Amino acid sequence: MLLGVLVLAALAVLLSLGTWQLQRLAEKEALIARVAERINAAPEALPARADWPALQADQIEFRRVEFEATFRHDDEVHVFITLGAPKGPIGGQGYFVVTPADLADGTVVFVNRGFVPLAAKDPATRAGGQVEGPQQITGLIRPPEPGTWVTPAADVTRNVWFSRDPAAMAAARAIPADRVAPFTVDQERAALPGGLPQGGETLVSFPNSHLQYAVTWYGLAAALVAVYASFLFNGRRRRG
The missing domain is CATH 1.10.287 (Helix Hairpins)
Known part of the structure; x- marks a missing residue:
């Protein structure tokens, strides 16, 4: 029994x-x-600033957007990554170049412009890719990545980060928090002199x-x- x-x-x-x-x-x-539909959809406008407090990760993740903004190259952030399966010609250890971009209304969006190898961390080594003036930016929205207890802390002095948290990046760059979008945008590949940063390296993989x-x-x-x-x-x- x-x-x-x-x-x-x-x-x-x-x-x-x-x-x-x-x-x-x-x-x-x-x-x-849902993600396949979003990444292949026509680009839409960025979420309005008034809607930021109500944004949910599953509502905005991988949405394709397009907007015009000017990069603040002096404030770019370097997020360490090992790019094991690059879509472009360069992979291995390196950094995502995440740069704040100013919109006409005063909004600031951190844009992941793409991957650079370790040897190209210094912007002077890729000066051709530091495009000036208003740029048309197309890419995928990514929710913030504040990191977990196993994520190394950012080395702000050396400008080496291990997660993409726009609030923390804005604080390190003395950008007013109320102006910074609560998400980042992974830029699609753009034709740049020198080919760096290598855009379009968003990892879309769901085991x-x-x-x-x-x-x-x-x-x-x-x-x-x-x-x-x-x-x-x-x-x-x-x-x-």
Whole structure:
């Protein structure tokens, strides 16, 4: 009797885990479809400043936007990254060049202009790419990345960062917080003298193994039923 209760409890756990993975599969497939639609859509305007307090990450992430702004190259921020699967010709260790850009209404948006290798951290080595004047910027909105307890702290003195948090970057560059958009924009690849920064390096990847996990849990449930049924059958044969 006790064994039967334990088997039923274990079966319920295994079935619930399998069902949960199927639910996660549906959520992940919906996310992938939503992101694919957004990154291939026609660019829209930036969220209005009045709407910033109500913005939610899932509402704005990967939305394609277009706007005109002027880069503040002297205030660019370098976010360390290892680009393992670059879309452009350059990869490996380096930095995302995240530069504040001034809009005509006084708004400031931090723009991830793209990747540079370690040797090109100094803007003087890529002076041709430091374009001046108003620029038409097209890219994907990314929610802030404040980092976690395992993320190294930014070395503001050396201008080396490990996450993209526009509020923290604005504070380091003495930009009034109320003027800074609560998101960054990953710029699409642009034709620049010298080719740097190498834009269009947004990573859009969502691991989706939920179906395999569901099959595993349901398979274990089926195996448990088969083993218990065999146990009962053999027990009856021995008693017979």
